[in-house]
Amino acid sequence: MINAGDGTHEHPTQALLDAYSIREKLGTLAGVRVAIIGDIMHSRVALSNIFCLIKMGAEVAVCGPPTLIPRHLDSLGVKIIQKVSDALAWCDVANVLRIQHERQDIKYVPSLREYAMVYGIDKRMLDELKDPIVLMHPGPINRGVELSGGAADSQHSIILHQVENGVAVRMSILYLLASEKAL
Numbered sequence: 001m002i003n004a005g006d007g008t009h010e011h012p013t014q015a016l017l018d019a020y021s022i023r024e025k026l027g028t029l030a031g032v033r034v035a036i037i038g039d040i041m042h043s044r045v046a047l048s049n050i051f052c053l054i055k056m057g058a059e060v061a062v063c064g065p066p067t068l069i070p071r072h073l074d075s076l077g078v079k080i081i082q083k084v085s086d087a088l089a090w091c092d093v094a095n096v097l098r099i100q101h102e103r104q105d106i107k108y109v110p111s112l113r114e115y116a117m118v119y120g121i122d123k124r125m126l127d128e129l130k131d132p133i134v135l136m137h138p139g140p141i142n143r144g145v146e147l148s149g150g151a152a153d154s155q156h157s158i159i160l161h162q163v164e165n166g167v168a169v170r171m172s173i174l175y176l177l178a179s180e181k182a183l
Contacts, residue, residue, distance in 0.1 A: 015048035017169040021162050030057035035087040037063045038097030041070050045138045063087035065109050095136040096146050116145045123150030
């Protein structure tokens with residue numbers, strides 16, 4: 001059985017392609033600091049990334065509105081960072097998530113405009129960092145909300161490369177499962 005994402009629970013194939021993309025870009029996952037920024041509570045990507053990245057030796061932090069950060073995350077060994085600027089300064093990789101309105105039954109943030117002002121990332125923020133970081137997003141991007149177009153298209157971004165790696169990783173999974181030698 002291949003889980004390609006189930007509601008707000010997990011998305012293991014996305015975690016595998018994200019881990020592969022980070023390793024391809026940085027050479028390792030061990031000791032890499034990954035900040036997952038955005039709607040952590042409703043994201044199936046966040047939990048799978050946390051499990052996978054920690055298992056591979058990365059340090060993981062989350063950042064987002066307090067209403068969108070599950071309370072149990074600290075028990076998973078995840079650091080919680082309140083301000084986006086602090087998360088970006090801490091991390092080697094920022095994996096940015098969109099607000100999952102379709103999975104919310106109440107409003108967790110006052111407005112998209114306010115969210116963008118407080119938690120949105122733009123190119124200027126990336127360019128002002130002391131050390132360059134890798135910028136990721138599982139898509140689809142809400143340009144102007146969690147990421148500006150300038151940030152998404154910047155030299156920091158490997159978003160389009162993630163898409164390419166997604167095809168390769170998922171093909172590999174299907175190949176292994178279809179193989180006569182599969183366990």
